[in-house]
Amino acid sequence: MARDLVKAGAPGAIVYVRTPTAARAGTAGYADRAAHVSMRAADRYRIASLTKAFVSVVILQLEAEGKLDIDDPVEKYVPGLVPNGGAITLRELLNHTSGLFDYTEDQAFFNAVLSNPSRVWAPHEVLAYAFSHPPYFGPGSNWHYSNTNYILLGLVAEAVTATPIAQSLQERIFTPLALASTSFPLTIDLDATFVHGYAQLLPSGQATDVTPVLSPSWAWAAGGIVSNARDVTTFYRALLTGKLLRAAQLKEMEQPAPIAGTYGLGISTSVTKCGRTFGHDGDFTAWRNEVMSTANGRRQAVVMVNIDSSHVSWARINADVKTALCRG
Secondary structure (H helix, E strand, O other): OHHHHHHOOOOEEEEEEEOOOOEEEEEEEEEEOOOOEEOOOOOEEEOHHHHHHHHHHHHHHHHHOOOOOOOOEHHHOOOOOOOOHHHOEHHHHHOOOOOOOOHHHOHHHHHHHHHOOOOOOOHHHHHHHHHOOOOOOOOOOOOOOOHHHHHHHHHHHHHHHOOOHHHHHHHHHHOOOOOOOOEOOOOOOOOOOEOOOEEOOOOOOOOEEOOOOOOOOOOHHHHOOEEOHHHHHHHHHHHHOOOOOOHHHHHHHHOOOHHHOOEOOOOEEEEEOOEEEEEEEEEOOOOEEEEEEEOOOOOEEEEEEOEOOOOOOHHHHHHHHHHHHHHO
């Protein structure tokens, strides 16, 4: 399967499956094409929006501790920041029913990142792009995926804990689960285990290695985590077997609101040949990945390619992760 993804145009690919008794990995292609470094199963990459499940866990842990209520308005925790913040709840941020504009859909923001990809962005700077647009709809009346929601949730967590979100993630998730390959870097974070990512920046051009220049700061709590397949599957196993959340909060996380379709609180649900699953996909321009776990937490699968969507389709990645989960 990994070899087929490389044949389809990915510089490299990882397919990783964890079962109750073992973990198996298939790799192909290059983690660094210029240096001819082969892809390895333990390599680290930007997991992008898989970050949202981690941030959701922090928020739900704080709810279980009585430090917030996800049905409170966001205005309560970050007063004066969010237009109409008194009418938007944390739950609506978590499940993308807030209606807030997604700053990554703003062309001026996209142009700013493209013109200076190494720039370090502060959360309030990206929020300014979001709030320059009217909302998609009134809070709780529809569903639209928006990275803005999770930037705000990161700020809420910081306000409630009086600690950086990176520290909360480390203390509440990374350290307890021994996720040694997982981090929340605020700067361009490269080492020998880091997968290089490639993007076709011009319609007729060759895919370019954007790894040395693309700052992760603009994604922050919406998509800034770096991890590997082992750690991601460890997280999902712990999550779905009740090791991170109390039963009430896990139920909230898993249950989509009727208006949200298949999206719960930082995770999506779907039905496969091997039953109901939970997971998420993530796209950080040149790193794309998807994780899926059985509902009982016994099996997980990850597929990662280090190329943008100009070469390998999302439909292909989604089909492969389902196959890996149910048959791998």
